[in-house]
Amino acid sequence: MTENMNTAAPKNAVKKHKKHKGIESLKSTYGRLFVLHWEIGLILFFVMPLFQSFYYAFCDVSFSGGEYHFQYAGLKNFNYAWNENANFSNNVSLSLTSIVGSLPVIVIISLILALLLNQNFRGRLFFRGLYFLPVIIASGVVIELLFKTTTADVSSSGVSDSFAANMLQIDDIMAWLSLPTEIGAYFGGLLNDIFNLVWNCGIQIVLFISGMQSIPDSLYEVSKVEGATKWEEFWFITLPMLARTLILVIIFTIVELVTAKDNVVMSQAYTLMRGAATSYGTASAMLWIYFIIVGVFMAVLMGVFSQVCLKRWDTGGRS
């Protein structure tokens, strides 16, 4: 505004400015109208239920006469879940270690596959179609039934077991490399889990590919002129430019792993929830404990990630 005042026709400029401001406020009103229904939905189906479930975690829940009754009971539910229930704290540590173990594997596998599928080669469309198949099938009951059957019921034709056992004798390799058995056990577990892991990569691959496509080609052209190898291209262009996609993928993967139905904590709480009404308070407390732990874990991860990678990469990517 001060700039406009210095020009030859200050009055005109002021008028113009006012009119401009009018449009801006009108536009913000329109913006609010676009999201109005969503705000209602957020309150009705997100914020309110969240507070309710938080409140229920502090309550004794009972069901009588067709209605639920809540009585404030303090920290009883939390105490029960954490100290008295034999399985819960154990399950939490179990599921957290499994998340920490499989998260990097899923992210790395899907990054490699996305890199491969993003190149130009014969049969690309076919392979893409194939690799998006898990997106369709994996997010549901089918995968659960498929893997439950194939591992537990018929040992002779178990998919995962027979596959891993036939393919590699992991212990032998570890002995040959004279590495500690813990590492061998970890990799053996991964191999046994390979179906689950690969089948969990679908959406991550989609996210990575569409992130890679949004990297401008000019960067690669410059790097080619400068004589960078493919390896350098990956480390200095692709990965830094994917930093934000990487965060999204990590968050998404954690959420998927946490809310998967075969997650031990979730299945415990879920069974409780679908059982008697009296156990709902406990189930709610369990879920809250679990998600607060996971939330802290995620916050730490994000903090480290943004400190270490984003700050360095964001400038590195641009220059």
Added chain:
Amino acid sequence: MTKIFDNIKGLYLKYKNASAEARYKAVLKANSVFMAVLRYVILIAIGYIILYPLFYMICSSFRTKDSFYDPSIVWISPDLTMENFMDALKVLKYGKSVVNTLLYEIVSAGIQIMSCSLVAYGLARFEFKEKKILTFFMFLLILVPSQMMMLPIFMNYSKLDFLGFLGLVDKLTGIDIRPNVLNSFWTFYLPALLGVGIRSGLIIYIYIQFFKGLPKELEEASWIDGAGPLKTYLRIALPSSGVVITTVTVFSLIWHWNDYSLSSMYLYAEKWPLAVRLSEITSAEAMGTLRLDGNDPRRIAIMMSGCLMFVIPILIVYLILQKKFVKSIDRVGITG
């Protein structure tokens, strides 16, 4: 054998005697051939992991009871049978369940696709004060699992109310007008309509990323020409966002098709969609209707044929949309 060796020797001599430039080119070529081979090896190996359970599913759904006792039969048994499919059809109540799925899940997928794009357009294109906090809530919506809110929402559904207004009416006049919407389509349509359906957070996020990348100029031109915001959205923004709509449609359809935790909670047995029926396929009740005991190996065959029939409709939709979807992935531009 010696001929091959001679050939290799010849190649090596050729390489040794060539100029520096030719050598460099040869190395590059060998490199790219090596990379191509490596690429196909990795892709095929992991493709095998993806296809293996599918083959297992298809093969075992055609097997007879006797073939399960024969250890020499791993994949395809010599005598195939359709019996398993017949039984699975019966247990799944296939026709009815598919109709239920279409009625509840697929319709709400359609509603969700539209309502979420409205929200995303508002968040991507307009500036207003609450935008930051709303974006924060969008991320929360992605992060917080729906199981947390399941029982509270269940209870709210039995007496649908908004901020206690209808409850206030009840208290003042004594007439309870809070409707019980449980076991009706509202349990799915309402959240979808309000943009908080199954994984709406992620869908809104994908939309926002796309709208941000869309050039503003066309929309500004239509503003100048006097079109209102809704008209601009409908006539300019939506027609040019076919790419993102394809992506989102595939995602939304799949997630709705596969949803069973919500529908098993909010709907009673006669309205269950296919996914819930499938998750109950090994239950004692289902086995009872077929008169099979718990250790019968045909349980697995029936389960697998049920899975196959569950997958087939969505697979057909995917195959139709696949080319578009695979290409659309390139252009949606999710950057985070």
